[in-house]
Amino acid sequence: xxxxxxxxxxxxxxxxxxxxxxxxxxxxxxxxxxxxxxxxxxxxxxxxxxxxxxxxxxxxxxxxxxxxxxxxxxxxxxxxxxxxxxxxxxxxxxxxxxxxxxxxxxxxxxxxxxxxxxxxxxxxxxxxxxxxxxxxxxxxxxxxxxxxxxxxxxxxxxxxxxxxxxxxxxxxxxxxxxxxxxxxxxxxxxxxxxxxxxxxxxxxxxxxxxxxxxxxxxxxxxxxxxxxxxxxxxxxxxxxxxxxxxxxxxxxxxxxxxxxx
Amino acid sequence: xxxxxxxxxxxxxxxxxxxxxxxxxxxxxxxxxxxxxxxxxxxxxxxxxxxxxxxxxxxxxxxxxxxxxxxxxxxxxxxxxxxxxxxxxxxxxxxxxxxxxxxxxxxxxxxxxxxxxxxxxxxxxxxxxxxxxxxxxxxxxxxxxxxxxxxxxxxxxxxxxxxxxxxxxxxxxxxxxxxxxxxxxxxxxxxxxxxxxxxxxxxxxxxxxxxxxxxxxxxxxxxxxxxxxxxxxxxxxxxxxxxxxxxxxxxxxxxxxxxxxxxxxxxxxxxxxxxxxxxxxxxxxxxxxxxxxxxxxxxxxxxxxxxxxxxxxxxxxxxxxxxxxxxxxxxxxxxxxxx
Numbered sequence: 001x002x003x004x005x006x007x008x009x010x011x012x013x014x015x016x017x018x019x020x021x022x023x024x025x026x027x028x029x030x031x032x033x034x035x036x037x038x039x040x041x042x043x044x045x046x047x048x049x050x051x052x053x054x055x056x057x058x059x060x061x062x063x064x065x066x067x068x069x070x071x072x073x074x075x076x077x078x079x080x081x082x083x084x085x086x087x088x089x090x091x092x093x094x095x096x097x098x099x100x101x102x103x104x105x106x107x108x109x110x111x112x113x114x115x116x117x118x119x120x121x122x123x124x125x126x127x128x129x130x131x132x133x134x135x136x137x138x139x140x141x142x143x144x145x146x147x148x149x150x151x152x153x154x155x156x157x158x159x160x161x162x163x164x165x166x167x168x169x170x171x172x173x174x175x176x177x178x179x180x181x182x183x184x185x186x187x188x189x190x191x192x193x194x195x196x197x198x199x200x201x202x203x204x205x206x207x208x209x210x211x212x213x214x215x216x217x218x219x220x221x222x223x224x225x226x227x228x229x230x231x232x233x234x235x236x237x238x239x240x241x242x243x244x245x246x247x248x249x250x251x252x253x254x255x256x257x258x259x260x261x
Numbered sequence: 262x263x264x265x266x267x268x269x270x271x272x273x274x275x276x277x278x279x280x281x282x283x284x285x286x287x288x289x290x291x292x293x294x295x296x297x298x299x300x301x302x303x304x305x306x307x308x309x310x311x312x313x314x315x316x317x318x319x320x321x322x323x324x325x326x327x328x329x330x331x332x333x334x335x336x337x338x339x340x341x342x343x344x345x346x347x348x349x350x351x352x353x354x355x356x357x358x359x360x361x362x363x364x365x366x367x368x369x370x371x372x373x374x375x376x377x378x379x380x381x382x383x384x385x386x387x388x389x390x391x392x393x394x395x396x397x398x399x400x401x402x403x404x405x406x407x408x409x410x411x412x413x414x415x416x417x418x419x420x421x422x423x424x425x426x427x428x429x430x431x432x433x434x435x436x437x438x439x440x441x442x443x444x445x446x447x448x449x450x451x452x453x454x455x456x457x458x459x460x461x462x463x464x465x466x467x468x469x470x471x472x473x474x475x476x477x478x479x480x481x482x483x484x485x486x487x488x489x490x491x492x493x494x495x496x497x498x499x500x501x502x503x504x505x506x507x508x509x510x511x512x513x514x515x516x517x518x519x520x521x522x523x524x525x526x527x528x529x530x531x532x533x534x535x536x537x538x539x540x541x542x543x544x545x546x547x548x549x550x551x552x553x554x555x556x557x558x559x560x561x562x563x564x565x566x567x568x569x570x571x572x573x574x575x576x577x578x579x580x581x582x583x584x585x586x587x588x589x590x591x592x593x594x595x596x597x598x599x600x
Binding site for chain 2: 089090097099101102103104105110112140141143144145146189195218221222224225228229256260261
């Protein structure tokens, strides 16, 4: 699943059009989704972002291969072009700093970003937004650092009063391809297929119930060793379990020896 | 998702995280020039990047970043029970780099560090200051213990700095352990008899399987031969030996291949040792689920995981017998658990 977080509905709309997302009423937040993507509109500012991301990720807990992208507009110093898409590599929030891991190549301009409490009318040293820090803080409880990205589009040079809803939609519309490319990049990093099929996992768990916890983890290690050595199908996990504790231990020892031979 | 093109990983050190305090250090400036296309991100302290929670060591291994920092506190640490001090009165290892360019599945660094990125402490001059008080006595310093300094010598020049320093102190012995084939930097330096270059060698099948991003066995042997011809003192390390079903064939062929290329008389020592690791590092390695090495049913005693005694003995007996065809026993060192 791909998680999008935007602050404004105007930021969400172009993505909904492009990815054909439909409204979902599962949470008390504006949600849109399709089979692959869920988009939450958090509302502006720190508290809204923190609550929305926590609610979204608590509702649908991410799996290992999932990714999260915070997409939105930002104010920026004048050396950033209006309409330029930025990939954030450092989020500055007072004394705190957060670093998404960018482990893929891309064509976007990278920059640091300041997360502030209110729209800025005075030029800062870096681009500014109001949600990146709380989104990072909440999401990094669920995602690894390379599974999150912060994509910001420069909407103004700290003249927020000039930013319009239509203007925001147009800016987002012009960067759906950047979003698409970012999804591909993020999704391509570290795709590790599960070691065991669902069926194998079931058999392993049933078999482990006959042994102590430490015997169970020794068996798990041996099976992982076997799989990592690409030795193919497991030997059968014997369903005829002896009653005697000693015989069960011997059975396990033999199985581990076979798996790790 | 409409775009399914697979992007390539970025180039090595695509991002330089630099502590503000060392931004103007000559070594930082040199590295910035060398990686002019990399993103430069200013940080206050290396730990805010290197020690972040929720990093993926496995994912970062394919896209390592470089962190430039100032080492606070001790550069030198006493040698551990897992390594050989070669009989010197004092044995230290220097920790001037955290992380390694190479990516070996059996390496304890994966269990030691939360990140696959590399931290380079640029203030090596402080390590020399810390070492000076000890140099009244016979002292061995392993400069490449927590990393492979020779592999990144073109970037750091730290090996050259250590060699310059060692020239000034007759009680100082250095061990520079490496898997690198890069000895370009040593060609312009007069060999110091108190400096030993130690190459870790493994069968090519083990290199392919477990020693990612390292030079091939052939290239390492080429570097060994060249270092010998330049007059450097060389030690060879078949350590750690990884036990597989083909262990005996692979490692006896390795020993034959070594001595087809290298004159045994030119070797100071050859070290043999089977894989061992602290239990806590092994636990961390298992969590990464990257390699079968972590999941072998080791024997764990006193917090140290080793092959079961019978296998460990088999490994050493087999390799010792083979090595003794080329070298006298007194020039073969072995690591074995003290019972």
